[in-house]
Amino acid sequence: MRTKKIYIAGHRGMVGSAIWRALEKEGYNNLIGKTSSELDLRDQNAVIEFFEKEKPDVVIDAAARVGGILANSNYPYQFLMENMQIQNNLIDSSLKFEVQKFIFLGSSCIYPRLAPQPLKEDYLLSGALEPTNEWYAIAKIAGVKACEAIRKQFGRDYISLMPTNLYGPFDNFDLKTSHVLPAMIRKFHEAKIAGNLPVKLWGSGTPLREFLHVDDLADAVVFALDNTFEDNLYNVGTGKDLPIKELASLVQNVVGHTGKMVWDTSKPDGTPRKLMDVSKMEKVGWSAKISLEEGIQSTYQWFLENQQNFKEVKI
Ligand SMILES: NC(=O)C1=CN([C@@H]2O[C@H](COP(=O)(O)OP(=O)(O)OC[C@H]3O[C@@H](n4cnc5c(N)ncnc54)[C@H](OP(=O)(O)O)[C@@H]3O)[C@@H](O)[C@H]2O)C=CC1
Numbered sequence: 001m002r003t004k005k006i007y008i009a010g011h012r013g014m015v016g017s018a019i020w021r022a023l024e025k026e027g028y029n030n031l032i033g034k035t036s037s038e039l040d041l042r043d044q045n046a047v048i049e050f051f052e053k054e055k056p057d058v059v060i061d062a063a064a065r066v067g068g069i070l071a072n073s074n075y076p077y078q079f080l081m082e083n084m085q086i087q088n089n090l091i092d093s094s095l096k097f098e099v100q101k102f103i104f105l106g107s108s109c110i111y112p113r114l115a116p117q118p119l120k121e122d123y124l125l126s127g128a129l130e131p132t133n134e135w136y137a138i139a140k141i142a143g144v145k146a147c148e149a150i151r152k153q154f155g156r157d158y159i160s161l162m163p164t165n166l167y168g169p170f171d172n173f174d175l176k177t178s179h180v181l182p183a184m185i186r187k188f189h190e191a192k193i194a195g196n197l198p199v200k201l202w203g204s205g206t207p208l209r210e211f212l213h214v215d216d217l218a219d220a221v222v223f224a225l226d227n228t229f230e231d232n233l234y235n236v237g238t239g240k241d242l243p244i245k246e247l248a249s250l251v252q253n254v255v256g257h258t259g260k261m262v263w264d265t266s267k268p269d270g271t272p273r274k275l276m277d278v279s280k281m282e283k284v285g286w287s288a289k290i291s292l293e294e295g296i297q298s299t300y301q302w303f304l305e306n307q308q309n310f311k312e313v314k315i
């Protein structure tokens with residue numbers, strides 16, 4: 001198994017690079033990855049050619065157009081179309097070229113905006129989606145269903161893992177396109193350095209969110225690779241959430257900022273709550289290990305050591 005050829009699509013991203021590190025640590029020694037400039041996964045012919053040449057045994061799909069609440073609501077077409085193109089090309093080529101195991105990564109936003117909490121896998125397609133990210137969610141739902149269809153029709157081990165909001169090393173710290181946690185680390189740090197200036201945050205601060213360290217997600221992916229699951233869809237999270245205002249206080253303390261916080265209510269709140277029910281993963285034997293406090297501290301340390309390399313992330 002350790003010698004199987006594993007293609008990690010999106011291996012330079014936050015998630016893909018964490019999966020690469022975790023697989024190497026576990027002794028997997030036949031990993032392949034391509035940057036988007038070497039292989040544009042939106043290009044069907046290029047993807048077919050790549051699969052024909054490489055013939056991977058396993059594919060892990062961590063390539064996607066990804067962004068925070070504002071990027072998702074400002075660029076609906078890219079979030080819908082690019083994600084469908086990338087995943088369709090990867091899934092269809094995997095079927096054609098006999099890939100035995102495919103791990104698709106979605107997101108907790110696939111569940112209805114007002115679904116009961118915590119979110120069980122069964123709530124998929126039971127109600128309307130959150131408008132700020134319905135485009136991205138629809139693409140991800142199509143990916144889940146494509147893997148489910150292959151499983152049902154062809155009996156292949158294609159599964160979907162649905163991570164909650166992620167953070168960690170190699171996150172996107174560009175304030176226009178990032179998610180909330182890296183945005184807070186950067187905003188509090190820069191305000192501290194400038195003399196504890198006030199920090200402007202988005203929305204009301206009342207929505208609840210759950211956060212999983214990316215190394216925990218990578219551990220779940222390795223677990224899913226090493227085991228055969230009976231079903232097609234599994235939530236991956238901590239099963240604990242907190243209000244955005246509390247998250248802000250946690251990050252502020254870790255960074256050591258002592259100024260004020262200001263809430264810009266012209267920016268969207270997004271879904272009020274999206275807490276994962278993680279009992280299905282727990283039943284098969286996996287649970288998260290890294291606490292939020294510990295994860296924020298190590299991510300802030302990573303930010304301090306790497307901030308000179310950050311680039312603007314354009315859409
Ligand atoms: N971040 C989060 O909070 C969450 C993420 N996820 C999911 O995890 C997965 C990875 O996300 P994350 O690591 O955060 O995202 P990143 O933006 O960090 O990484 C995305 C990766 O996708 C690659 N990619 C994007 N477009 C293309 C393309 N056209 N052709 C080839 N490669 C492409 C990029 O390649 P390159 O660097 O070479 O350009 C990059 O390596 C996604 O499926 C996402 O939906 C799920 C829940 C939460």
Ligand SMILES: C[C@H]1O[C@H](OP(=O)(O)OP(=O)(O)OC[C@H]2O[C@@H](n3cnc4c(=O)[nH]c(N)nc43)[C@H](O)[C@@H]2O)[C@@H](O)[C@@H](O)C1=O
Pocket residue numbers: 066067068069070072107108109132133136164165166177178179180181183184200201202203204207209244267268269270271
């Ligand atoms: C992973 C998930 O990520 C996205 O959903 P989201 O959870 O709403 O994303 P977010 O991390 O950007 O925001 C979380 C909350 O935090 C608030 N907030 C405060 N201040 C800042 C801030 O400075 N930046 C950001 N981005 N948010 C802020 C913000 O207003 C919101 O209430 C999906 O589009 C979709 O891509 C998806 O699947």
